[in-house]
Amino acid sequence: ISLASQNFLESLGVWQMMPAERRNPVRQMEVHGDLDGVIVLDAQESQMLELAYIVESGEIENALYNALKVYGVPWIDDTFKSFEQWQGQIECGSGQIIKAKLLIGADGARSTVRQACSIRHEFKAYGDTGLVAQLNVEKPHLDTAVQWFGDFGVLAFLPLPDTQDGHQVSMVWSAPQHLAAKYQAMSPEELAERLPPALQAIAQRRLGELSLRSPMFGFPLTFESSGMIGPSVALVGDAAHRVHPLAGQGLNLGLGDVETLCKILIERESVRDINDLRLLQRYRNQRAEAIFNMRFATDGLYRLFAIRSPMVAMARNAGLKVVDKMPFLKKYFVRSAAGN
Numbered sequence: 001i002s003l004a005s006q007n008f009l010e011s012l013g014v015w016q017m018m019p020a021e022r023r024n025p026v027r028q029m030e031v032h033g034d035l036d037g038v039i040v041l042d043a044q045e046s047q048m049l050e051l052a053y054i055v056e057s058g059e060i061e062n063a064l065y066n067a068l069k070v071y072g073v074p075w076i077d078d079t080f081k082s083f084e085q086w087q088g089q090i091e092c093g094s095g096q097i098i099k100a101k102l103l104i105g106a107d108g109a110r111s112t113v114r115q116a117c118s119i120r121h122e123f124k125a126y127g128d129t130g131l132v133a134q135l136n137v138e139k140p141h142l143d144t145a146v147q148w149f150g151d152f153g154v155l156a157f158l159p160l161p162d163t164q165d166g167h168q169v170s171m172v173w174s175a176p177q178h179l180a181a182k183y184q185a186m187s188p189e190e191l192a193e194r195l196p197p198a199l200q201a202i203a204q205r206r207l208g209e210l211s212l213r214s215p216m217f218g219f220p221l222t223f224e225s226s227g228m229i230g231p232s233v234a235l236v237g238d239a240a241h242r243v244h245p246l247a248g249q250g251l252n253l254g255l256g257d258v259e260t261l262c263k264i265l266i267e268r269e270s271v272r273d274i275n276d277l278r279l280l281q282r283y284r285n286q287r288a289e290a291i292f293n294m295r296f297a298t299d300g301l302y303r304l305f306a307i308r309s310p311m312v313a314m315a316r317n318a319g320l321k322v323v324d325k326m327p328f329l330k331k332y333f334v335r336s337a338a339g340n
């Protein structure tokens with residue numbers, strides 16, 4: 001969660017509903033290239049207390065659900081099926097009909113809203129798989145998020161709060177298909193035995209002994225982009241765009257959509273209804289730059305590290321080292337990580 005997303009959730013009273021002991025600040029980010037290049041971004045160097053927070057998605061979902069109850073927002077336990085724009089009617093999976101002037105599709109990358117409303121959608125598979133699991137680690141993570149680029153893809157250890165079992169991190173490994181398939185095919189016992197040494201080799205035993213703390217899940221990684229709006233319809237989050245998880249910014253981008261859309265709807269001119277096409281166009285236009293920049297940064301970084309030439313590897317690692325010696329540029333990256 002970037003600081004911009006934190007501020008937004010705080011303004012809604014949702015941040016305060018997440019147990020403080022389950023939110024871990026990130027005070028340092030360390031990015032290792034595939035040779036000896038490394039960049040360290042430090043909150044203190046930029047006169048900040050933290051760069052971001054790591055919060056498990058379940059905690060965010062619980063807090064959002066509780067906020068709906070507190071604010072008295074009705075929760076309809078059903079699925080979306082279709083939308084009759086001209087009559088302002090939504091048909092649910094159960095057959096129930098709901099009246100709605102504006103439909104907001106927040107239904108993820110395989111969005112039924114997007115499909116039902118024929119909103120343009122482009123899709124490209126990276127061919128990699130995002131493997132996620134929680135790990136017990138021997139040494140404290142010191143609120144540092146560490147990321148390694150290499151032939152193995154991109155491996156990140158994100159700091160989680162300590163529990164009575166000791167120190168923990170969340171693993172996000174964007175692994176090439178052959179590697180991901182190898183680990184996904186293993187039984188839980190075999191995985192518990194063979195994954196930790198493979199991770200230790202990449203992380204150079206940085207956090208000491210590792211062990212699996214949760215099952216491992218895999219997600220095919222895709223780059224997706226859509227038209228964002230249709231008549232009386234707006235898409236937010238992964239329904240509207242999907243980026244590579246290497247920057248850990250997918251959810252932040254979605255929360256940025258929600259914040260912008262809310263602001264436009266709240267501040268609309270009195271002559272405009274909430275489904276006015278002008279408002280929806282405003283929303284699309286105001287989000288265009290942030291979404292373009294995030295796509296450009298994540299896709300560009302992914303492509304840069306996918307080039308296997310030794311010359312390019314030397315150049316990109318030299319680039320990391322140069323940036324690491326430039327406080328001004330590092331402050332710029334820190335501000336970007338914070339969502340400013």
Ligand SMILES: Cc1cc2nc3c(=O)[nH]c(=O)nc-3n(C[C@H](O)[C@H](O)[C@H](O)COP(=O)(O)OP(=O)(O)OC[C@H]3O[C@@H](n4cnc5c(N)ncnc54)[C@H](O)[C@@H]3O)c2cc1C
Nearest residue numbers: 079080106107108112130219237238245248249250251252
């Ligand atoms: C491996 C991996 C690691 C990631 N790590 C990070 C990270 O560290 N930080 C970060 O910010 N982002 C990260 N992301 C991205 C982040 O997970 C997504 O951007 C975020 O979950 C998108 O949220 P969303 O609500 O738009 O979609 P989703 O999380 O996909 O939620 C969509 C919801 O809609 C529901 N739904 C679907 N269809 C229907 C229907 N027809 N009717 C009703 N409901 C429906 C689904 O059940 C689901 O609850 C990561 C992604 C991957 C793959």
